[in-house]
Amino acid sequence: MRDVINEPRLKLTWKNKVREAMRRQPVPDPLEHLDFHIRIDAICTAIEAEVVSAAYIPRSPIRFLAEKSKGLCRQLVIPSVKDSLILQTLSDALWAEIRKKAPTAKSFYAPDDHQFSKVVKGHSSEYGPINAWLAFQETIFGFAKSKKYIVVTDIANYYDSISYDHLRNILADYASVREHALDLLIYTLSCMLWQPDYMPRIPIGLPQAHLDAPRLLAHSFLFEIDELLSHTAGIDFARYMDDIDIGVDTIPDARKALRDLDLALQTRQIRLNSGKTRILTEYQAYEHFKIRENALLDKLSDRIQNKLAAKLPPTSERRKVELAIRAGLRRGTFVDGNGGKILKRLINFSRQVRANVDDSIFYDFLTNWPALRQVVLTWWQSSATPEAKLHLISLLLLDGGLVDDAARMDVAVALVAARLPKNALVAGEIIKILYALDHTTNWGFYAKIWILSKYGTENELMKLIETTVSLWGTHEHLSRLVAGTFPRFLKSPLRAKFEAIIQRAASASSIPVLQFHKDLAVGTVGYTAIKNFMLANNTSQPNGISHSKFLMLLSLLGNPGLAPTAVGNLRKVHATALSDAYYSTL
Template sequence: MQSPKFQFLKSDIQDVFDVKLLREEWKKRTKPQIRKQLVFDAIEYRDIDQDLTRLLHRVRREVSEGNYVVRMPKRYLTEKSRGLCRQMTLIHPRDLLVLERLSRSVYFELKRKAPSKSAFFEPDDGKFAKGFKQSDFEYGSFASWKKFQKSIFGFAKENDFIVITDVANFYDFINFQHLRNIVSSLADIRESTLDLLIHVLNRLTWTPDFMPLTQVGMPQIETSATRVLANAMLYEVDKLCEHSAVANYARFMDDMDVGVESIQKAKAIVRDMDLTLQSRQLRLNSSKTQILSQKEAYKHFCISENLSLNRIETFVEKGRFLKFARTILTEKYEGWLDRSVAGGPGENSLFIRGNGPKIHKHVLSLIYDAGSTVSDEDLLWQVEHNPSMRPTALRYLSRTRRGNTVLKKLIAMVKNGVFVDDAAYVDVAGFMLHARFRKTKACTLRAEEFCSYAASTGDIGLHSALFVSARFLTRSQIQRLLDDNIERISDDYWLSRAAAGLTSLFIGEAEWGPYLDFLRDLNSPDADDVYEYLLDVSQSTSFNKSLKAYIRAANQTFPQALFFPKVLVLLAVAKNGSSASLAPSLHVDHPALKKDPYYSQMGF
């Protein structure tokens, strides 16, 4: 039931949620943001694309009539270091669309009112630099991050002292009342829109054990929407630094660097920044706040190393002198690694100081782009000992020629309790879904072990297990995994879609009946959407232009040019009685479907 005044707010909300604006939001920003979330969808939400107009009108109607309800989000942990984990939030695509639309409605005004041109964060809008690997970069547009880097490289040379700092547990301590006050003071935003924005954020905030809403704690989501709002929380610090006696200032989200001419000025600006933040119940991170001399800053920011890599990157991008580039990159990698007796980075390794981790990721990217590799053992060391490098290491490990050997070592890590977070299981599953393996009994048994361990860890682990089972296990084994977890799957949006994503495995097979009974018992509209999409692909006598393009396209960022959700869609295509005419070049476009023994056994 709405209050009588809601009728006067309705037109304002309808303006923000115009169907044309919602469509642009979905295509340009929401869909790219969804792809960056940890948990992928079985069919990459192609069913939503196919019936997008209905979704947009439904969202607009629910919001403008005051009936919109935020779906239950899912929490997962990603390890930062030493068992300390960041809690991330996975939200329903519809809620992400609403959040992006609300954020976008105030973004340009917030940007225009920014007190400093040295605050470089901008939302990425789904666009990335050529050859850029998203897994190597955390948030915001790559172009704005490069500007930030260029700026601090410059004043690290110009100033006698550099302050480097960030905000302690920034997202966790953002107060929504302060956020509301800041946004309303900067942007001409209607109260109804601001109410809805704070309402959505509150419903996405972690409130465990039936505790009341606290109005504190921005949910950490793989989206630009929350970052745009969080960025505005630091405008007061920007203003302070712009009007203080500092020589240079640069900020990217909560990473802040200030150039000054004396220790005294450095300490004064740190004091004032911290007091400014305290007025909003935030604090500087004392463990990461440093006052560096010019020489120390030069080393911290790895300026000479960045310059040398940028020169080599020019050759790699143009495809020139690649043999020379590979030699130089290997030499630099080994020198900067300063390998220890145990095989990891030594005490003097560049990779473990200051901006060294960024150099580590950059040099790895160039090595592989130039057509070379580093040893599997180096990457496995990072997987085991360095959680921040784990996604990057596993992505490059998926290109190994020793897939079975690497898998043996990864499963040993799983069984030995190396991984304490949810994200690790998703990363290992990504390796298992995309790397090349010889089909052996031992390899299959290790996949079975992974599915058993992962499913027991929680919903994110079960999600990973379902997809790994699709590639490695028999249909009867997959059915047992589904039946054993039907209650967990039925109540969960992401798990129910994952379970229905296995439809193409069972179509036309002897096990079709039990699987169909499972879907009926699941009684999930979300699963039905995926099931109906894949069934339609397997039975249709014609494909639309979008599906034809999707079928043909290869994705060279994966070792076999296939992202696993596409394998599930292509399997439905292969089981279509008219596939010879609808997709005549299916196996030419994607030779791995036949050549890879584990893809082949799926039914290709």
């Protein structure tokens, strides 16, 4: 076991993958897990000893609903940092061997490279590196021109249908790692299964999480299918996760390919999604994959990049993006096939060129296009006048049409990231948003605390915290968040009361966060440990800084023992954030 789970490998996995993956979770951590990061050596040593001695027990993960469409939700899993690190380390060890035995080069997937820029020519990363997705698209475009018919299909409820028994057998065939490593992998996965009301666990269903590990396992699960398709005469194919496209020359060939594919999948207790399976003619494939639209957007992307590189205003490109969105909605271009991906590219372009999105279109995106909410809100938070559409965001929450946790958290994160003017109009809309969030639910509470930690008063924060101890006190993520608001009370008469509440709650998750902030607020040891992190700027944020980092900045600026030169450097680096109308008064 030590060959797979050891301190050097755990540290490398944390540095290269898990740290950034945890920062990209749908729920922001108040410390961006820096408390874990600065103790990584000791933690990895402890993990190695725990695993090798067979004492490791995963925590029950937190569950989080994200709407797919029409109210149907994907249940995401947010594992603890330690469990994420162990699962990713195990998966990477398997992938190092499995990738060499991949049956074909036509299954386009690779581990996430965790680049800070996740948009290339308007394409947003979905299942790993963008380049793998683009290679998949290019292959499809190729045989869409060379084959008379294209079969488009995917697997019904893929992640939820993967059997751990079958997964273990497949991994054992392709990897030579020792059996106990596979045992630990399956054990860790099984502990992440949904188990409502103490019902027995059924070993089926990979956790859907913002980690590479489940995606790598899901990709490897279909290697047998890759082998089948690669040995089928007269066809061409490409696969990206469970999206499978097959090029054929006749309708009978298409039906035979689908029959054989579905029968092969049934041996692993999964099936094709009949509702999404289509046999397209060459022209229909051209329309489905939006080949013309993608080519035009590639050219537009090049023009935008050239203008921005030359520091020229992209005025004409801005007009084209705005026109393309309006015209595409009017013509129904974005409704079928890969239209949604075209629209997402246009919204990403809108952010680059500071294009405007009409109020009616903005609200339509938020209410009727759940897959676009995050990218639309990212555009909004970076727009020139975000306050102009704030009433539409409050209306979205008050309307009662949201059915998931992700939408509420996305709103909270975008609202806190935005630079809003401090006036009665903004204050009124924020009050409406806070009213619409149900703080008796886990993620309603999280979103409310997150917003109040920037826009609320110390009294408002304290009232919510002290009346909900029974909710957050036993919840890892909620208790970390509550303790992370300490900087708001640092110079407040309520500080002693706040610390007493945290101590009485006695949460193993909140006390280390509180201590982390106290170390930043006194002496120099805390600052020295995170100095490089604090002096870095984040150009992707409107304020050049994440909200979590700003809370840490508050603790540092309230430290009387910090040298004036250090304080001056911090103020200089984060001058933009400190000029925010709300941050400047904290």
